[in-house]
Structure formats: structure tokens, C-alpha cells
Amino acid sequence: MIRKSLIYKTEVEYGDYTLNHIQGCSHGCKYPCYAYMMAKRFGKVKSYEEWIHPQIVENTMQLLAKELPRFKDKISLLHLCFTTDPFMYGHEDICQLSMQVLQRANAHSVRCSVLTKGILPIELAELPLQNEYGITVVSLDDDFIRRYEPGAAPIHDRIDALKALSEKGCKTWVSVEPYPTPNIIKQSLSNILDAVSFADRIIFGRLNYNKVVSEYKQHKEFYNQCAEQVIQFCKDNQIDYHIKTGTITE
Numbered sequence: 297m298i299r300k301s302l303i304y305k306t307e308v309e310y311g312d313y314t315l316n317h318i319q320g321c322s323h324g325c326k327y328p329c330y331a332y333m334m335a336k337r338f339g340k341v342k343s344y345e346e347w348i349h350p351q352i353v354e355n356t357m358q359l360l361a362k363e364l365p366r367f368k369d370k371i372s373l374l375h376l377c378f379t380t381d382p383f384m385y386g387h388e389d390i391c392q393l394s395m396q397v398l399q400r401a402n403a404h405s406v407r408c409s410v411l412t413k414g415i416l417p418i419e420l421a422e423l424p425l426q427n428e429y430g431i432t433v434v435s436l437d438d439d440f441i442r443r444y445e446p447g448a449a450p451i452h453d454r455i456d457a458l459k460a461l462s463e464k465g466c467k468t469w470v471s472v473e474p475y476p477t478p479n480i481i482k483q484s485l486s487n488i489l490d491a492v493s494f495a496d497r498i499i500f501g502r503l504n505y506n507k508v509v510s511e512y513k514q515h516k517e518f519y520n521q522c523a524e525q526v527i528q529f530c531k532d533n534q535i536d537y538h539i540k541t542g543t544i545t546e
């Protein structure tokens with residue numbers, strides 16, 4: 297697939313600009329995935345089957361060669377990715393292209409943030425700039441992960457790869473979002489926070505667009521309590537935190 301442009305400004309909290317050099321995502325999350333819902337609504341994909349067979353944007357590097365010089369002074373943090381996953385599990389071609397994108401951005405003095413449900417390669421530690429590497433962890437339960445993130449990397453492998461980068465001195469972060477309610481899975485948020493306590497930053501957010509959440513009558517109180525727990529944990533452990541808008545309610 298060929299695109300006309302790649303880098304665009306965004307309102308998400310992970311970076312002020314973003315790019316998506318792949319369409320679709322084999323992780324096929326069933327929360328559901330907001331990117332999939334939008335792709336379907338705007339006619340970019342017809343079905344879930346099509347969504348989980350990702351297509352690389354073939355002219356990614358040519359577009360970057362044109363766009364990075366133009367945008368580089370405006371970008372404080374370039375986020376990979378907003379509507380797909382840059383280190384898609386089991387897709388070596390996508391992982392290699394994402395490494396090239398990061399190398400090229402850093403060569404233009406553009407720092408990047410990365411978010412994945414795949415395995416972050418240790419070679420990221422060799423990139424010249426202080427990028428921010430993140431993974432999603434909403435549960436440590438393998439069965440839950442297989443059901444809700446069917447194509448994504450096993451959760452402990454994901455965490456181990458991030459920890460290895462942290463030990464190499466990289467800046468790391470964890471997205472605990474979209475966090476499920478107890479009628480979806482009963483689990484300990486403390487155990488999840490303990491497992492990622494090495495990270496420099498934790499982002500916590502509720503699960504949206506899922507009717508099972510609204511069936512859980514106490515979901516507002518639940519998310520308020522969880523957010524409070526995350527804030528306290530981060531304060532106690534000197535970890536930066538951010539609670540996503542709409543997670544804490546009256």
C-alpha cells in the first residue's frame with residue numbers, strides 16, 4: 297500500500313506528532329480496538345479478518361525523507377503508533393521497518409515514543425537519542441491475554457523485554473489501559489503494578505466501548521479506586537504517572 301503522507305499532529309498524551317506506517321494489526325484486540333472500529337467505519341477495512349492481516353506502507357522511508365526535515369523543529373516527541381502496533385508480534389518485516397523509522401527520526405534529532413503489545417528488541421538501546429519505550433499491560437493472566445489480545449506477545453515476554461531495555465538505561469513506560477472491570481476478570485492491580493515497578497512512567501485508563509463494563513454497576517467507584525491506587529503506588533515508588541481523561545469520575 298502507498299500513502300501520500302505519514303506524519304501528523306495528534307492530541308494523544310504519548311507524543312505531539314504520530315505516524316502509522318502499517319494499516320491493520322495482527323494483535324486483533326477484542327476490547328474492542330478503537331483503531332479497528334475507526335478503520336471499519338471509514339471504509340479502510342471491511343472486516344476483522346482484513347484488519348488482522350496488516351499491510352505495510354511501502355513508501356514509508358521515502359515519505360520520511362520528505363517529511364522529517366519539514367517537521368523536525370516542530371516535533372517534541374514522535375509517537376509510534378496511534379492506529380497500529382510498530383513491533384507487531386511475529387512480523388519481523390514490520391519490526392525491521394519500525395527500527396529504520398526510529399533510526400531515521402533520531403538521525404534528524406527527533407525523539408520518539410513507542411507503544412507495543414509485542415516484544416521490544418534490545419537493539420533499541422543502541423539508538424542515539426533518549427526515546428521512550430512502552431508496552432501495554434492490563435493483566436498478568438495468560439488466558440485473559442489470549443482472549444482479549446489474541447495475536448499479541450505473551451505478557452511475561454513483553455515485560456521481560458521492556459525490563460531489559462530499562463536495565464540498559466532506556467526510558468520506559470507502561471500503559472495499563474484499557475483496564476478491565478472485575479466482571480471481566482478478577483485480578484490484583486497490585487500484582488500488575490509490582491511487575492512493572494521498574495518503569496519510569498505508568499499510564500492508567502479505563503476500558504471504553506464495552507457494554508460488559510457498564511453492566512458492572514460499581515464501575516465508576518471501581519475506576520476511581522484503581523486510579524487512586526495507581527497514584528499512590530507511583531508516588532511511593534517515584535514513578536511518573538498519568539491517569540487518562542474520563543477514568544476518574546464524580
Ligand code: SF4
Pocket residue numbers: 321322323324325329330331332379380381413
Ligand atoms: S495492538 Fe493496538 S492497534 Fe493492534 S489490535 Fe490491539 S489495540 Fe488495536
